[in-house]
Amino acid sequence: MTASGYLIIAILALLFVVIFQIAKASEYVSVLKGEKKTFEQNNRINAFLMVVFLVVGLAAAWWCNDLLYKKTLLGLPSASEHGEKIDTMLWITLIITGIVFFITQILLFWFAYRYQASEKRTAYYYPHNNFLEVIWTAVPALALTVLVGFGLYYWFKITGEAPKGAMEVEITGHQFGWEYRYPGKDSVLGRVNYKLIDAAKSNPLGQDWTDVANQDDLHPSEMHLVVKRPVRLVIRAQDVIHDVGLPHFRLKMDAVPGIPTTMWFTPQFTTAEMREKTGNPNFVYEISCDQMCGKGHYSMKGTIIVETQAEYDKWIAGQKPQYVTANPNGAAAAGSASTQPATENTNKADANQKQEGKPVAQALKK
Amino acid sequence: MSNEATVHVEQGAVHEVLEHHDEHHHHETFITKYVFSQDHKMIAKQFLITGTIWAIIGGLMSVLFRIQLGYPDATFPFLEDIFGHWAKGGKIQPEFYYALVTMHGTILVFFVLTAGLSGTFANLLIPLQVGARDMASPMLNMLSYWFFFLASIVMFSSLFVETGPAAGGWTVYPPLSALGDASQGSKIGMDLWLVSMALFVVSSLLGGLNYISTILNMRTKGMTMTRLPLTIWAIFFTAILGVLSFPVLFSGFILLLFDRHLGTSFYLSEIVINGKILPNEGGSAILYQHLFWFLGHPEVYIIILPTMGLVSEVMSVNARKPIFGYMAMVGSLFAIAVLAFLVWAHHMFVTGLNPFLGSIFVLLTLLIAVPSAIKVFNWLTTLWRGNIRFTPAMLFAIGFVSMFISGGLTGIFLGNSTLDLHLHDTYFVIAHFHIVMGISAFLGMFAGVYHWFPKMYGRYLNSTLGYIHFWVTLVCAYVIFWPMHYEGFAGMPRRYYDYSSWESFKNFVELNKVISFAAMLSFGAQLMFVFNFFYSIFHGRKVTTKNPWHSATLEWTTPINPGHGNWPGEIPEVHRWAYDYGKDGKDYIDQTTPVGKDESGH
Ligand code: HEM
Ligand SMILES: [Cu+2]
Numbered sequence: 003m004t005a006s007g008y009l010i011i012a013i014l015a016l017l018f019v020v021i022f023q024i025a026k027a028s029e030y031v032s033v034l035k036g037e038k039k040t041f042e043q044n045n046r047i048n049a050f051l052m053v054v055f056l057v058v059g060l061a062a063a064w065w066c067n068d069l070l071y072k073k074t075l076l077g078l079p080s081a082s083e084h085g086e087k088i089d090t091m092l093w094i095t096l097i098i099t100g101i102v103f104f105i106t107q108i109l110l111f112w113f114a115y116r117y118q119a120s121e122k123r124t125a126y127y128y129p130h131n132n133f134l135e136v137i138w139t140a141v142p143a144l145a146l147t148v149l150v151g152f153g154l155y156y157w158f159k160i161t162g163e164a165p166k167g168a169m170e171v172e173i174t175g176h177q178f179g180w181e182y183r184y185p186g187k188d189s190v191l192g193r194v195n196y197k198l199i200d201a202a203k204s205n206p207l208g209q210d211w212t213d214v215a216n217q218d219d220l221h222p223s224e225m226h227l228v229v230k231r232p233v234r235l236v237i238r239a240q241d242v243i244h245d246v247g248l249p250h251f252r253l254k255m256d257a258v259p260g261i262p263t264t265m266w267f268t269p270q271f272t273t274a275e276m277r278e279k280t281g282n283p284n285f286v287y288e289i290s291c292d293q294m295c296g297k298g299h300y301s302m303k304g305t306i307i308v309e310t311q312a313e314y315d316k317w318i319a320g321q322k323p324q325y326v327t328a329n330p331n332g333a334a335a336a337g338s339a340s341t342q343p344a345t346e347n348t349n350k351a352d353a354n355q356k357q358e359g360k361p362v363a364q365a366l367k368k
Numbered sequence: 369m370s371n372e373a374t375v376h377v378e379q380g381a382v383h384e385v386l387e388h389h390d391e392h393h394h395h396e397t398f399i400t401k402y403v404f405s406q407d408h409k410m411i412a413k414q415f416l417i418t419g420t421i422w423a424i425i426g427g428l429m430s431v432l433f434r435i436q437l438g439y440p441d442a443t444f445p446f447l448e449d450i451f452g453h454w455a456k457g458g459k460i461q462p463e464f465y466y467a468l469v470t471m472h473g474t475i476l477v478f479f480v481l482t483a484g485l486s487g488t489f490a491n492l493l494i495p496l497q498v499g500a501r502d503m504a505s506p507m508l509n510m511l512s513y514w515f516f517f518l519a520s521i522v523m524f525s526s527l528f529v530e531t532g533p534a535a536g537g538w539t540v541y542p543p544l545s546a547l548g549d550a551s552q553g554s555k556i557g558m559d560l561w562l563v564s565m566a567l568f569v570v571s572s573l574l575g576g577l578n579y580i581s582t583i584l585n586m587r588t589k590g591m592t593m594t595r596l597p598l599t600i601w602a603i604f605f606t607a608i609l610g611v612l613s614f615p616v617l618f619s620g621f622i623l624l625l626f627d628r629h630l631g632t633s634f635y636l637s638e639i640v641i642n643g644k645i646l647p648n649e650g651g652s653a654i655l656y657q658h659l660f661w662f663l664g665h666p667e668v669y670i671i672i673l674p675t676m677g678l679v680s681e682v683m684s685v686n687a688r689k690p691i692f693g694y695m696a697m698v699g700s701l702f703a704i705a706v707l708a709f710l711v712w713a714h715h716m717f718v719t720g721l722n723p724f725l726g727s728i729f730v731l732l733t734l735l736i737a738v739p740s741a742i743k744v745f746n747w748l749t750t751l752w753r754g755n756i757r758f759t760p761a762m763l764f765a766i767g768f769v770s771m772f773i774s775g776g777l778t779g780i781f782l783g784n785s786t787l788d789l790h791l792h793d794t795y796f797v798i799a800h801f802h803i804v805m806g807i808s809a810f811l812g813m814f815a816g817v818y819h820w821f822p823k824m825y826g827r828y829l830n831s832t833l834g835y836i837h838f839w840v841t842l843v844c845a846y847v848i849f850w851p852m853h854y855e856g857f858a859g860m861p862r863r864y865y866d867y868s869s870w871e872s873f874k875n876f877v878e879l880n881k882v883i884s885f886a887a888m889l890s891f892g893a894q895l896m897f898v899f900n901f902f903y904s905i906f907h908g909r910k911v912t913t914k915n916p917w918h919s920a921t922l923e924w925t926t927p928i929n930p931g932h933g934n935w936p937g938e939i940p941e942v943h944r945w946a947y948d949y950g951k952d953g954k955d956y957i958d959q960t961t962p963v964g965k966d967e968s969g970h
């Protein structure tokens with residue numbers, strides 16, 4: 003340990019001893035001065051500190067708000083439509099609870115100061131008052147009904163079915179990262195089976211290649227979304243529980259091994275627009291893992307890029323199906339790989355259906 | 369039970385205990401008096417001191433991980449000197465960080481604020497305030513402590529195993545906690561954690577059953593249920609909560625042990641870990657969360673209800689006024705206890721829970737705010753037109769109410785599933801439960817310790833240190849936890865080891881320094897209290913009167929240092945409720961004073 007370390011410890015110890023000695027001395031002084039006098043003095047000091055605490059506390063809360071409010075990004079419109087609803091709900095709750103907070107805290111510390119012990123007064127014997135008690139059962143109940151009402155109204159909108167035409171993206175968590183899968187041209191995510199997961203065979207998601215819906219599924223390294231277009235996330239986990247946390251969209255949903263979950267939302271602003279709004283040129287939509295998942299939990303970051311339809315189309319066109327990566331020897335495999343050798347025939351069938359523009363599976367089933 | 373029957377049982381018990389007492393009086397050894405004691409007052413002290421030691425350990429852990437959060441880039445070589453490879457290069461390693469937060473939570477929630485708190489005040493106050501010589505079963509009571517002690521030993525030893533203690537958070541969700549391959553902390557440390565907690569549950573059940581039967585059966589003559597001080601009511605409901613919910617937790621833990629060692633699949637399904645494909649299919653990781661929170665939510669009330677009782681009592685005594693709305697206070701305790709069993713899924717809104725089911729839990733959760741509000745208004749009215757003495761205990765009681773308001777209101781945010789979508793598992797939750805449970809419960813417990821220390825040890829704690837302790841603690845608590853709400857609004861996740869690489873959260877790095885500093889200061893103030901505590905046991909100012917606070921309850925009718933059996937002669941008879949302060953111009957009227965002919969009713 004460094005010298006300054008020892009110094010700090012020595013100073014702390016000294017401080018400790020000094021405080022203790024003063025405290026001990028005050029006890030002797032009180033014996034000399036008389037307990038009653040000491041009591042009165044202490045009582046006045048503490049009563050005074052009650053109002054000091056109230057006033058300074060409220061001022062500090064104001065100051066704290068001043069410093070931190072802008073960092074929460076609550077002042078900006080939320081980046082998703084759901085987020086707008088959640089922000090509205092937040093404001094309703096803030097106002098109602100805020101009023102209660104100020105009234106009760108002020109009364110508490112004010113009463114403490116105002117009714118400090120005094121020889122001149124006696125306490126007022128006031129054991130109960132049914133009317134008052136009914137009032138302060140009914141008023142909170144009413145306020146809470148309002149909050150429950152709004153809350154559930156929004157809750158059912160947010161957790162309801164995704165609109166038709168929503169794009170679908172699968173996100174899978176594992177220690178410690180996220181994988182994304184797009185359904186490709188057929189708009190269907192192919193079957194997965196966790197027993198097929200094998201990074202060495204370029205199949206990190208356990209896609210079942212016998213399901214042709216898998217053959218056009220894309221596996222990019224980031225999530226791209228289209229602004230103003232609803233998206234439905236299918237959420238999976240491979241090992242332990244994770245959670246897809248989207249602070250700017252104000253949403254989150256657990257990723258549970260064995261039990262896929264879903265969540266949908268509509269991004270409001272492109273990443274570029276958010277950079278402007280926040281004035282932060284480095285702004286990115288981050289996916290934070292919000293469920294403790296092991297030692298790398300804090301580093302389990304994903305990125306979402308929200309862009310215009312045109313930008314998105316260009317990006318998606320550049321993505322290669324995972325099937326192609328995993329089966330570099332040609333598209334012949336499919337369900338037939340084990341039963342049918344990759345003969346010229348199949349290749350022809352393949353060529354045929356391409357002309358017809360039908361998916362492979364249908365062509366093969368015929 | 370009729371009054372006669374009560375009296376009968378009571379006399380029987382008195383007889384027995386007295387005989388017992390006399391028989392052993394001569395050869396009471398150090399061992400029977402201080403170690404394997406069956407005296408409820410000694411057992412209370414054992415719980416209190418064990419809890420204090422745990423609080424120091426748990427608090428120290430929080431200082432360590434706050435060092436990491438406040439100074440993520442700095443290195444502190446002395447940490448490596450102490451902790452070796454856990455703090456390689458003077459920097460707390462992620463595994464160490466997660467082990468620290470997990471043990472901090474476990475220790476503070478269970479060992480300090482459950483066992484330390486209930487164990488101390490239930491044991492001390494039940495017999496003294498209901499007018500009994502001891503607990504219904506002093507033997508089981510002693511066992512309750514020793515099971516807690518065993519649990520403590522096992523938990524403590526888990527800190528020293530090579531792979532470290534449990535590290536999956538105090539809620540130990542599987543599959544993380546079920547698979548040794550998923551985390552260092554899920555190896556032997558996790559087994560020790562589960563064994564320790566199983567012992568803990570046994571201790572808690574033994575204690576709880578004893579508290580319930582003592583309160584129901586051993587009240588002195590005239591002590592009807594509605595004459596009980598609120599402390600006893602609060603402890604009564606606490607014990608019922610514990611007895612009904614701990615077994616469910618126990619079953620959850622047993623299934624987890626099965627999954628860990630017997631190849632069952634209660635919580636496991638379709639898992640690939642480190643490239644290994646596990647055979648388990650069909651289990652549900654969510655099942656564990658239901659079992660856990662079925663205890664977990666009542667647990668938070670197991671922690672807060674006793675302190676509500678302590679605070680009500682301390683507040684009434686020091687405002688020199690009856691507690692306002694006694695029956696409403698009892699009723700709201702009852703309502704909280706019932707509702708506590710019906711809200712557990714509010715911890716699981718984002719697990720994929722059916723949204724309709726979620727909405728029911730929203731309704732029930734927000735309902736719980738009503739009895740909480742009633743309590744707050746009643747405390748405020750108790751202060752109104754009082755004649756307040758600011759003893760250290762009273763300061764802590766007032767601080768409790770302030771904290772309970774602040775933290776209770778944020779519960780209304782979280783109980784609303786719509787907001788929980790954004791706030792779940794962020795620092796907003798950390799702020800909520802530390803304020804409403806952590807700090808409030810500590811303040812309430814301190815109120816109890818300062819108030820009843822004279823009854824425990826026949827001496828006073830030093831008041832000046834008490835005042836400093838209170839003000840530093842209150843200010844630090846707000847400085848630490850108030851700004852965390854803002855971090856939560858920004859979506860900053862909890863249980864992160866380092867935020868500096870996150871564009872969305874790194875602008876709170878400065879704030880985290882301030883918070884860490886306040887945390888250390890606050891820890892220093894607690895150490896001062898601990899010093900005051902142990903110093904005053906031996907050298908504190910002596911209590912010279914039986915009833916130093918001019919309190920109306922029974923415990924102050926015992927001698928300054930009561931022996932085993934509490935009252936040297938007969939147990940006093942009770943004639944009135946516990947809150948006749950300021951009635952008919954009298955400062956207070958003891959519960960043992962018969963009702964006068966011309967006394968006014970209320
Ligand atoms: C006004 C009444 C209250 C309501 C409506 C409420 C609501 C909630 C909700 C919904 C959560 C889950 C938040 C989340 O994980 O996203 C929560 C967390 C928590 N609450 Fe409360 N609460 C209230 C009072 C209390 C009280 C009185 C205590 C303790 C004495 C308490 C202790 C806790 C704890 C410990 C957690 C966090 C557990 C964890 O995830 O580690 N709450 N509360
Ligand atoms: Cu995680």
Ligand SMILES: [Cu+2]
Nearest residue numbers: 665712714715
């Ligand atoms: Cu809860």
